[in-house]
Amino acid sequence: MVCxxxxxxxAAAGLLIYLIIQLAIWLRADSDLTVLAAEWWGKKPEKELPGKVVWVTGASSGIGEEMAYQLAKIGSPLALLARRENExxxxxxxxxxxxxxxxxxILIVPLDLTDRSAHEAATKTVLKHFGKIDVLVNNGGRSQRSLYVDTSVDVYxxxxxxxxxxTISLTKYVLDHMIQRKQGKILTISSVMGIMGAPLATGYCASKHALQGFFNSLRPELTDYPGISIINICPGPVQSQIIQNVFTEDIAKANANVGDQSHKMETGRCVRLTLISMANDIKEAWISDHPYLAVCYLWQYTPTWAWWLLNRLGKKRIENFKRGEDADISYYKKSS
Incomplete structure (x- = not known):
């Protein structure tokens, strides 16, 4: 007989625990439940990553640069890829x-990620130097700040x-090596824009949605290789050089509207949470301050409300951009 x-x-106790955890996420306001739990009780990067060979793309600035520094302190041998050899x-x-x-x-690999003909040779270079690749961090990429109606298709x-x-081209060669070893991690820096949409970034959102779809589809193709992890990281706005390097409405035009970036998440915090996700093989992690983190939950569970909210926030985002300010500054609180 059921009591x-x-x-x-x-059920009430479970609901209370759930609400307490959600409140903790809200107060912490920088990562979703899985990452928060892993940070408190999970495996630590300092124990899991020393000695692991990590190949980081887009390593000359922003998240990639900071990741190189944190991994170096942990003791991970590094292959660093970007276009600018001096950087x-x-x-x-x-x-x-x-x-x-x-x-x-530390091996530097000067390479334009769009030069797909060089990806196989670059992979062989890294393997010849280190003998293995334990982790590939797909971080290279550029964002966008332009309205679709003004933007050349060449930009897209x-x-x-x-x-x-x-990204998927380089991944192919590294994955072949990991399949031979039956182990490895492929961590891709996607974006919250891979979960939701946003004005001024139609092409960027499309590319991140594509990455999400690709790696979420690749993961079940690797069920015969349980030692290979596919990890998607979805950061919100981060203090990096991504705004300075964005695509605009024309391929040759630089972004003049950089604005103040101090209200965004510190790069070091974003990378720390990413390394925690890497150490714990978290399949997908949302790493952001509010309101973006809250909007991710709305987009996931109540999309109609998310569309309604985005129509209103999006209008303000465009107005900020046209005034030469950071697009998100008017509704974004500085991280504590």
Whole structure:
């Protein structure tokens, strides 16, 4: 016989625990439930990642640069990929200064991610140097700030070639190696824009939605290789150089509306949560301050409300951009 009083009590206790956890997320306001739990009780990067060879794309600035520094301090040998060799040398030099790594522990790979013909050779170079690749961090890419009606189709082609096609091309060669070893991690820096939509970033959102769809579809193709993890990281706005380097309405035009970026999440915090996700093989992590984190939940569970809210916030976002301010500054609180 079912004891309905006990069932109701357990259900109430479960609901209370859930609400407490959601309140903790809201107060912490920088990561979703899975990452929050892993940070408190899960595996620590300092124990899981030392000695792991990590290949980071887009390593000359922003999230990729900061990731190189944090991984170096942990003791992970690094392969650093970006177009600008001088910037990679700068990052390598600092990695050596702040860690116990030596010159041979850090390999720079000067490469344009859109040069797909060079991906196989680059992978062989990294394997020849280190003998293995434990983690691939797909971080290279560019964002966008332009209205669709003003934007050349060539811009959309360039965004997809870099953010999507370039990423899955390099992944293919690294995955072949991981399948041979039956182990490895492929971590891709997607975006909250891969979950929701936003004005001024139609092409960027499309490329991140493409990455989400690709890697979520790749994961079940690898069920025969349980030692290979597919991890998608979805950051919100972060203090990095992404705004300075965005695509605009024309391929050759730079972004003049950089604005104040201090209200966004600190790059170091974003990378720390990313490394926690990496160490714990979290399939998907949302890493953001509010209101973006809250909107992710709305988009996931109540899309009609999310569309309604985005229509209102989106209008303000466009107005901010046209005034030369950061698009999100009017409704974004500085991270604590």
């Amino acid at each position: 309905w009083g006990l069932v109701c009590a357990l 990679l040398e700068r990052v390598k030099k600092k990695c050596i200064e702040i860690s116990s790594l030596t010159d041979k522990d 082609k360039a965004i997809m070639e870099l953010n999507y096609i370039g």
